[in-house]
Amino acid sequence: MNVLILGGTGVISREIVRQFVSARHDVTVFNRGNRDPGFGQAVSRIVGDRSRRSEFEDAMRRTRYDVVIDMICFTADDARSTIRAFSGNAGQVIVTSSVAAYKRPYRSVPTIEDQEALWDDPGFPYxxxxxxxxxxxxxxxxxxxxxxxxxxxxxxxxxxxxxIGVLRQNYGIVDRIRRGKPLVMFGDGTTPWSFTFVPDLAKAYVGIAGNPHTFGQDFHVTSEERCLWNDLYLEFGHLLGRTPEIVHLPSELLRIAAPDLCTHLYFEKSHSGLFDNTKLRSVIPDFRADVSLRDGLRAILNWYESEAHEVDRQKDDLEDRLVALHGAFSAQMAAIAAGNAQETK
Structure with missing residues (x-):
């Protein structure tokens, strides 16, 4: 197949490109050309900016692809532009949305596509x-x-x-575990979640591409390994040989403290993140998400160790302040408990 990928340089889209190339499809990427996707002559490149609507749409209308994969469609205006650009000149258009688009609380757990409604609260902009x-x-x-x-x-x-991480600390998670510094978790850390890893997601794109049974359909693509949010830090600790200290704070307080980082925790991640892939397997019968949380985090840890990574000092300082507030609040609660105990004597 002749495949166009809008994007192609992000963590997910690079793996999608790699898997399509491995499957011997002809792949072209469209992006602003700021980063080399690293595939050399195996991938054709078109440099452009989709935010320049007329220029982008005029250029795309002069093309013809069997499959177009839009990895950079984030708004209603983006969607309208994609439709104008590829109506009549693409065999299929695959658009990447997000499970964040589901309205909470879910109507089904594990979540099933056809039972859900779409989000309608501007308080969670994404x-x-x-x-x-x-x-x-x-x-x-x-x-x-x-x-x-x-x-x-x-x-x-x-x-x-x-x-990666509740505060998107990324390498900071490893650093804090090694230094014995506590990590902040939202809620009590027992919200169920399915952590998905890039190779598993990418192979669903390859299986859906060119499949007429997927036209006009929606599919979530997630791991079905049942984990808890605490497991993210516990597994990093297992790989590092140290048990991490985890402190827990309500998601609504984290949202107040750091809205840019934590709004999604309050609106989305505090609800069960378990998804049923039955619909996906109805069109890709052999689909399985094979990468476990431990194996996926091992790959990330190996990446951290193979390259120089720095701790984000602003996030590290924020986490220190949140840990200190947790300690002060816990001391106040202990004082209240002691006072109550005295009154009941």
């Missing part, structure tokens, strides 16, 4: 815009019968990822 993007796509699917497929990944990790 989810709000992804859901608005999807509504544009679904309207075009209904009215124009366009061959569009929507994929909703969950939180996806892999070497190169910069979204």
């Amino acid at each position: 989810a709000f815009h992804k859901a608005a993007m999807e509504r544009v796509l679904w309207e075009s699917i209904r009215q124009d019968h366009l061959p569009i497929t929507v994929i909703r990944p969950s939180l996806t990790y892999g070497p190169g990822a910069m979204n």
